[in-house]
Amino acid sequence: MAEQPAVNRQVLGSSPSQGAFPTTLHLMAYRAKSVIASWQSQSISTRILRAWLGITWIYGGWDKASDPSFLTPGTVNYIGNQINGFIEISPIGPLLKGSLEYATFAGWFILILEFATGLCTLLFILPRFAAFVGFATSVGLWLTVTFHVRPYFIASDTAYAVMWLAYFFVLYSSNKRIDINMDRRGAIRIGSVLAMTAGLIGLGKFFPRESAQAGGGKRIVKLEVLPIGAQYPFTRANGEAAVLFRTRAGVFAYSAICTHQGCEVKFSKKSQHLECPCHMAAFDPFQDAKVVVGPSNASTKSIRPLPKVDVKIDGAYVVEV
Numbered sequence: 001m002a003e004q005p006a007v008n009r010q011v012l013g014s015s016p017s018q019g020a021f022p023t024t025l026h027l028m029a030y031r032a033k034s035v036i037a038s039w040q041s042q043s044i045s046t047r048i049l050r051a052w053l054g055i056t057w058i059y060g061g062w063d064k065a066s067d068p069s070f071l072t073p074g075t076v077n078y079i080g081n082q083i084n085g086f087i088e089i090s091p092i093g094p095l096l097k098g099s100l101e102y103a104t105f106a107g108w109f110i111l112i113l114e115f116a117t118g119l120c121t122l123l124f125i126l127p128r129f130a131a132f133v134g135f136a137t138s139v140g141l142w143l144t145v146t147f148h149v150r151p152y153f154i155a156s157d158t159a160y161a162v163m164w165l166a167y168f169f170v171l172y173s174s175n176k177r178i179d180i181n182m183d184r185r186g187a188i189r190i191g192s193v194l195a196m197t198a199g200l201i202g203l204g205k206f207f208p209r210e211s212a213q214a215g216g217g218k219r220i221v222k223l224e225v226l227p228i229g230a231q232y233p234f235t236r237a238n239g240e241a242a243v244l245f246r247t248r249a250g251v252f253a254y255s256a257i258c259t260h261q262g263c264e265v266k267f268s269k270k271s272q273h274l275e276c277p278c279h280m281a282a283f284d285p286f287q288d289a290k291v292v293v294g295p296s297n298a299s300t301k302s303i304r305p306l307p308k309v310d311v312k313i314d315g316a317y318v319v320e321v
């Protein structure tokens with residue numbers, strides 16, 4: 001299989017080797033021919049794999065670029081909120097904790113990385129490096145976003161990791177030479193990818209997705225970061241603290257304001273209760289938040305259960321009704 005494009009150097013007309021300096025038009029024609037040649041030189045199965053991976057990664061970048069809340073602190077879909085959710089469910093959660101203060105920077109990095117990986121794959125610029133980055137990104141998403149999904153084949157990150165790895169080895173086995181060419185033409189190609197990435201990010205900001213507009217105020221969290229058995233503290237639209245739960249039966253939530261004197265209760269993984277730090281009252285969230293321990297060991301009847309908060313699953317999100 002000959003995966004390396006059969007570059008037609010005659011397209012240059014006046015290549016440097018012939019002593020003349022190539023014009024911009026010559027370089028553009030050369031690049032166009034190179035891209036086409038790279039597709040022509042690949043088998044149909046490799047082309048399908050390459051096209052699907054490249055388009056999907058560009059779509060992933062577009063999904064983030066056109067989401068006004070992705071890089072906006074204080075909104076439900078902000079990357080920092082997503083990382084915060086991943087800390088609870090990811091096997092590399094402790095490593096993610098340190099990245100929280102750089103969440104916006106991490107969001108920009110992921111956004112640019114996805115666009116650049118997709119473009120490089122489709123345009124055959126640093127193809128093996130792009131394939132490796134695609135593989136590493138998929139593994140990263142699996143470890144953070146979908147590690148908790150059972151059975152694993154319901155989530156797509158493991159499948160993408162395998163696809164990128166297979167594509168990488170197709171490229172690797174087709175040519176042992178290092179394909180990173182940092183001569184003038186290589187630098188222009190990389191510059192083109194960065195320019196296209198910047199253009200796509202700008203377009204995404206110019207055409208924001210309506211469904212992702214910030215300020216809707218009702219979305220609580222993406223369902224994918226709330227595995228069955230998880231809890232998620234959140235702030236209600238009215239500013240009140242609350243705690244969301246997901247079980248096999250669905251999602252439900254309670255106000256986190258203690259009905260005794262208004263302190264904020266927290267969920268204890270040890271007792272499986274919502275406990276108040278002020279006078280030690282405890283509520284059972286799995287039995288309608290009934291009082292299981294009264295304040296300062298007073299009667300359980302001396303205070304009310306925690307009020308329920310109406311929530312539901314709406315598409316990919318849990319929302320406050």
Ligand code: FES
Nearest residue numbers: 258260261276279
């Ligand atoms: S305020 Fe919660 S027990 Fe008193």
